[in-house]
Amino acid sequence: MGTPIFEIEHLVKRYDIKVFSSNFTLIADLSLRVKSILKRFCPSYENYSIDEIFMDFTGFTTEKVESIARDLVRIIGVGLGLPISIGVASSKTLAKVATWYAKKFKGYKGVCIIDTEEKREKALKKIDVNEVWGIGNQYGYKLKKNNVKTAYDFTQMPVKWVRKQMTVVGERTYRELLGQPCFELEAEEKPKKNIMVSRSFGKLIPDFETIAEALSSYAAMAAAKLRKQRSKTKKLYIFLETSPFRKDLDWLSKSVEIKLPVPTSSTIEIIKYAKEALRAIYEEGYMFKITGIMVQELSPDTSAQLNLYYPLRPEKRKKHDAIMIVADNINTRFGRNTLYPVAQGDGKRWWIKQEKLPPYWSTRLSDIPVAM
């Protein structure tokens, strides 16, 4: 996991491993299909990530939940050809532990249920504390140093110690493992607080113009995402970096934030400011690897704020909004980038390499499903 392919070329050859570039359109579409089935079986759920969902079965008997879980594994397996794992427990963190067992050991046949104290303790004793949801590298290392090896060891530490070393976040994880739910099911889809678009270039790029094309394209994507969730942005964060791996080249990492005079979701406007920001941080003489934009301080796009000193008059602002609606409609109907700003160019000089892109088997070419 996370290993660049060129480092394991020998293994790929030896075992005839199939290699694919990532195709998020394909993954997102399959995710939608799986979840559209799962959702029908429980009253309430939380879309947690592209390949995970929390389902609430409060009020169901264990027998009933188990029977549903086994049905789901079969239905998704036969219907979509995808293996899924289901963990059942009284807290999210314990459910994730159960899922780990369901996935790891064939004997469970995709379903693991922690419904007694005995099973809880047994499960926690045989899982490395690093596998626990909420324990990452840093805490994992700290815990190991204190002789905490398993999830069970962790639950035997004094709560005060946990609070001091791992803040309230770690304490919640601790309590969840003890069977006290601290994380609620978040059924409501909340609008994002930040939206980021960035990509590494297909090759290193020295010149401003090409980088500006790439950044313009990411800015356009960010603006489109912004409009999709019906938000406007008040602050942009732009960054530009060389490759941290190329020790033979000069390294540079720069970023800048710009406050906007008035919240906007206009592609045209966001590109304009992004390019100004890029101009401010760009330096000649470096080989750059990645650039990106994050739109911050989002607000609902209903609030029409005015700024007397802002150069863009309200009439012009309305015109922008109208253009964006038309552009979004065209791109939704005919595929991404049917209509795009000239500023982003054709991408030939900077777009990521995707030599082994699997076909868009389940969608029309480049359609973007509404997912995640």
Add this chain to the structure above:
DNA sequence: TCTGGGGTCCTAGGACCC
């Protein structure tokens, strides 16, 4: 040669106010 692209939450400390 080649090294992912997104997000969230919490805390500490400083600025500033009364």
Add this chain to the structure above:
DNA sequence: TCTGGGGTCCTAGGACCC
């Protein structure tokens, strides 16, 4: 010599997740 106390807001940095 003594050097308030409490509140809010902001930012940077650190931790985590997929």
